[in-house]
Amino acid sequence: MRFVLDAGQRAFADSLDAMLTAAGTPSVVREWSRGEHGSGRALWSRIAEAGVFALTVPEEYGGLGAGPVELVVAFVELGRHAVPGPLVETVAATALLLGLDDPGPAERLLPTLTSGESTATLVPQQATFAPSRRPARSPTASRAWDVPPVAAPAESPGTSSTRTSHRPAESTHRTPLLEGQTLPAGARAPGPYALDADMADVRLTTPEPLTAPPGTTDLYLAPAVRAAEVHRSLDPARRLFRLPPGGELLASGPQVAGAAAHALATGRLATAAQALGVGLALLDRTVVHVGQRSQFGVPVGSFQAVKHRLADAKIALEFARAVLFGAALTMAAADVAAAKVTACEAAYTTARTALQLHGAIGYTAEYDLSLWLTKARALRTAWGGPRECRALVLSGGDRRW
Amino acid sequence: MDLAFTEEEEAFRTEAGAWLAAHVPGSPLPSLETAEGFAAHRAWEAELAAERWSVVNWPARYGGRETGLIGWLVFEEEYWAAGAPGRVGQNGISLLAPTLLDHGTEEQRARVLPPMATGEVVWAQAWSEPEAGSDLASLRSKAVRTDGGWRVSGQKTWSSRAAFADRAFGLFRSDPGAPKPHQGLTYLMFDLRAPGVTVRPIGRLDGKPAFAELFLDEVFVPDRDVIGEPGEGWRIAMSTAGNERGLMLRSPGRFLAAADRLRRLWRQQGSPPSAHDRVADALIGARAYQLFTYAAASRFLEGASLGPESSLNKVFWSEYDIALHETALDLLGDEGESADSDWAEGYVFSLAGPIYAGTNEIQRDIVAERLLGLPKGRR
Numbered sequence: 218m219r220f221v222l223d224a225g226q227r228a229f230a231d232s233l234d235a236m237l238t239a240a241g242t243p244s245v246v247r248e249w250s251r252g253e254h255g256s257g258r259a260l261w262s263r264i265a266e267a268g269v270f271a272l273t274v275p276e277e278y279g280g281l282g283a284g285p286v287e288l289v290v291a292f293v294e295l296g297r298h299a300v301p302g303p304l305v306e307t308v309a310a311t312a313l314l315l316g317l318d319d320p321g322p323a324e325r326l327l328p329t330l331t332s333g334e335s336t337a338t339l340v341p342q343q344a345t346f347a348p349s350r351r352p353a354r355s356p357t358a359s360r361a362w363d364v365p366p367v368a369a370p371a372e373s374p375g376t377s378s379t380r381t382s383h384r385p386a387e388s389t390h391r392t393p394l395l396e397g398q399t400l401p402a403g404a405r406a407p408g409p410y411a412l413d414a415d416m417a418d419v420r421l422t423t424p425e426p427l428t429a430p431p432g433t434t435d436l437y438l439a440p441a442v443r444a445a446e447v448h449r450s451l452d453p454a455r456r457l458f459r460l461p462p463g464g465e466l467l468a469s470g471p472q473v474a475g476a477a478a479h480a481l482a483t484g485r486l487a488t489a490a491q492a493l494g495v496g497l498a499l500l501d502r503t504v505v506h507v508g509q510r511s512q513f514g515v516p517v518g519s520f521q522a523v524k525h526r527l528a529d530a531k532i533a534l535e536f537a538r539a540v541l542f543g544a545a546l547t548m549a550a551a552d553v554a555a556a557k558v559t560a561c562e563a564a565y566t567t568a569r570t571a572l573q574l575h576g577a578i579g580y581t582a583e584y585d586l587s588l589w590l591t592k593a594r595a596l597r598t599a600w601g602g603p604r605e606c607r608a609l610v611l612s613g614g615d616r617r618w
Numbered sequence: 619m620d621l622a623f624t625e626e627e628e629a630f631r632t633e634a635g636a637w638l639a640a641h642v643p644g645s646p647l648p649s650l651e652t653a654e655g656f657a658a659h660r661a662w663e664a665e666l667a668a669e670r671w672s673v674v675n676w677p678a679r680y681g682g683r684e685t686g687l688i689g690w691l692v693f694e695e696e697y698w699a700a701g702a703p704g705r706v707g708q709n710g711i712s713l714l715a716p717t718l719l720d721h722g723t724e725e726q727r728a729r730v731l732p733p734m735a736t737g738e739v740v741w742a743q744a745w746s747e748p749e750a751g752s753d754l755a756s757l758r759s760k761a762v763r764t765d766g767g768w769r770v771s772g773q774k775t776w777s778s779r780a781a782f783a784d785r786a787f788g789l790f791r792s793d794p795g796a797p798k799p800h801q802g803l804t805y806l807m808f809d810l811r812a813p814g815v816t817v818r819p820i821g822r823l824d825g826k827p828a829f830a831e832l833f834l835d836e837v838f839v840p841d842r843d844v845i846g847e848p849g850e851g852w853r854i855a856m857s858t859a860g861n862e863r864g865l866m867l868r869s870p871g872r873f874l875a876a877a878d879r880l881r882r883l884w885r886q887q888g889s890p891p892s893a894h895d896r897v898a899d900a901l902i903g904a905r906a907y908q909l910f911t912y913a914a915a916s917r918f919l920e921g922a923s924l925g926p927e928s929s930l931n932k933v934f935w936s937e938y939d940i941a942l943h944e945t946a947l948d949l950l951g952d953e954g955e956s957a958d959s960d961w962a963e964g965y966v967f968s969l970a971g972p973i974y975a976g977t978n979e980i981q982r983d984i985v986a987e988r989l990l991g992l993p994k995g996r997r
């Protein structure tokens with residue numbers, strides 16, 4: 218048991234940090250928010266050169282064969298610098314392609330995703346999530362993304378999906394429910410938007426709610442979307458789209474469900490890491506601000522009410538960091554869900570604190586702080602909001618935690 | 619980075635789990651904060667110690683198993699998961715022992731530690747005074763040089779378990795002329811039954827005598843009971859405080875077990891959705907505390923000192939503990955008012971968490987100033 222980053226992992230974080238600092242991400246974010254992707258694409262290439270999209274790709278596909286820990290290291294830095302774009306979605310799409318039994322789609326799409334020449338987005342399918350049946354006391358479950366059996370309460374009302382299906386004969390799939398959670402009748406599984414689908418070259422969609430066990434569904438390469446179809450997010454840099462139905466069928470059957478679950482765990486973990494980075498950046502900037510801003514003849518940071526809010530933010534972020542890396546090591550669904558809740562709540566609390574302690578400056582769009590403030594709110598619900606993630610934690614078997 | 623335990627540690631886990639399964643009392647012991655409960659808990663310490671389970675990370679010569687920090691964490695997980703009783707020797711084991719291991723003499727260690735490990739001598743911490751709480755350095759109880767030792771006088775208060783304990787350790791002003799309040803303090807150990815000591819038990823919220831006030835009138839303390847150099851008391855005590863707030867005071871195992879009990883309670887009550895998020899947060903919080911502690915232990919084993927980082931822990935676990943118990947009482951419905959459950963006992967105990975071991979306000983100051991580098995303000 219050695220639960221600290223090693224020197225190589227720390228050096229990787231430092232080099233990413235240095236590269237992103239030099240890149241001056243705030244102006245990239247602002248352009249991205251206006252739908253101008255040029256500077257973002259250029260930054261994307263540098264992030265790819267740094268190896269981020271190759272991290273979890275096996276060497277036979279030209280990847281680095283690293284693991285979720287390195288992925289978390291990278292996404293904390295991407296979050297700290299508020300890098301825009303379908304970053305999480307691209308690594309999740311990669312995970313989806315790698316999780317298929319059929320290597321065809323991966324062979325075709327992965328090389329350019331890994332090298333950064335192309336980008337991907339996808340709709341995270343909440344319905345594929347189910348508690349992992351990891352044996353108690355094993356801290357190192359390996360294939361936690363294996364689709365576990367899901368006990369959907371047969372008698373519960375309101376569990377059948379009313380989404381239009383491409384295959385009417387199977388249109389009564391039940392959305393697997395997590396313990397203590399009821400989806401209202403006709404509710405759509407959350408996460409219906411695909412981030413930055415107007416610029417993404419690869420748009421993956423699994424249009425059917427997944428049944429389990431074993432899930433069975435189709436994986437499509439969705440048709441292009443137009444920039445004008447954008448839905449505004451609370452975070453202007455997150456450009457949301459609905460993926461149109463149809464497109465090219467890439468894969469089909471239970472393998473897609475397993476791969477989608479793998480993608481979901483990966484995307485959720487990366488989102489949690491990004492959120493932690495957002496929170497850390499907000500804390501750093503606020504500490505600097507309250508050290509410089511004076512009122513009543515002293516820096517406002519010397520007031521205890523101010524200090525204590527920042528101390529609470531620090532505590533929340535440091536505990537979230539622990540949960541996040543723990544989840545990267547086990548990749549158990551409940552651990553990843555816990556990381557998502559903890560990191561996003563910590564980042565959001567920090568955002569509220571940062572806004573407050575910056576006073577009126579913090580409430581302006583022109584000040585860079587806003588780039589992180591809005592993201593903290595948006596990430597909270599992306600890839601599974603607090604309630605679903607908590608449900609997943611509770612529905613885990615009788616583990617030690 | 620990994621979370622895998624070594625084969626040795628796993629074997630130790632199995633061994634500890636098996637021993638505990640065979641020995642943990644079938645029904646809960648009476649409350650630690652009563653004379654009867656204190657005696658029962660002392661007997662349990664002796665049972666633990668007989669097979670060297672009371673202080674697993676200590677050197678073997680004092681009754682330990684030399685498991686190291688990770689072994690201790692593993693043991694704690696098994697201990698609390700087995701539903702074993704609260705530890706009456708806690709103050710001595712988690713506060714005095716590390717201090718003696720760092721600053722004591724070999725003679726002191728050999729004399730003090732073994733009977734502490736068996737529960738034969740239970741220790742109380744005599745730091746706080748009526749006028750010196752958060753501002754501990756303003757303490758006034760004094761130690762005056764005399765032949766072969768010191769004469770100690772003054773008043774200490776809030777000494778946990780002192781109502782039934784045997785000995786105490788604390789800080790005394792030995793040089794009233796020192797230029798700063800932190801200087802001229804001496805750290806020493808004394809007998810709670812020595813001539814000149816009066817112990818007045820104090821009832822906590824539920825009336826149980828969980829702590830006591832100590833009146834000291836010219837109590838003789840021999841030189842051999844001074845820890846470290848006279849006048850160096852503050853520095854030594856602060857290294858103890860690091861232990862108190864840091865790794866050893868509240869082990870993650872305790873909260874993991876409590877969160878698990880809470881989840882069972884929630885299910886027994888029909889999994890009410892109203893408590894859904896709070897129960898989930900209790901599980902997540904226990905996991906967070908476990909992992910944070912693993913990270914701290916890993917850094918510690920790499921040679922880092924705990925220092926101000928332990929203030930992060932202290933605020934976290936103390937607030938966590940209250941939230942967990944409040945959730946349990948709420949889940950119990952009408953029964954939540956009953957004082958007769960383990961949950962009620964735990965609740966009353968948890969309420970003190972943000973106050974003792976340095977209040978959370980003080981800990982937040984430490985986090986803000988020493989970890990975030992914010993400017994010092996008026997104290």
Ligand SMILES: Cc1cc2nc3c(=O)[nH]c(=O)nc-3n(C[C@H](O)[C@H](O)[C@H](O)COP(=O)(O)OP(=O)(O)OC[C@H]3O[C@@H](n4cnc5c(N)ncnc54)[C@H](O)[C@@H]3O)c2cc1C
Nearest residue numbers: 743744745746751752776777778970973974975977979997
């Ligand atoms: C159950 C329990 C067990 C205890 N066990 C022991 C023991 O075994 N041995 C022992 O020596 N002591 C023990 N204590 C005492 C404990 O350490 C003190 O209560 C604690 O240090 C606070 O001191 P105080 O009670 O004098 O509060 P005060 O210091 O008077 O503080 C009162 C309030 O003011 C706040 N405050 C004070 N100064 C500041 C500041 N600078 N900034 C912001 N807020 C401030 C405090 O946070 C607190 O909220 C115990 C206490 C409890 C409740």
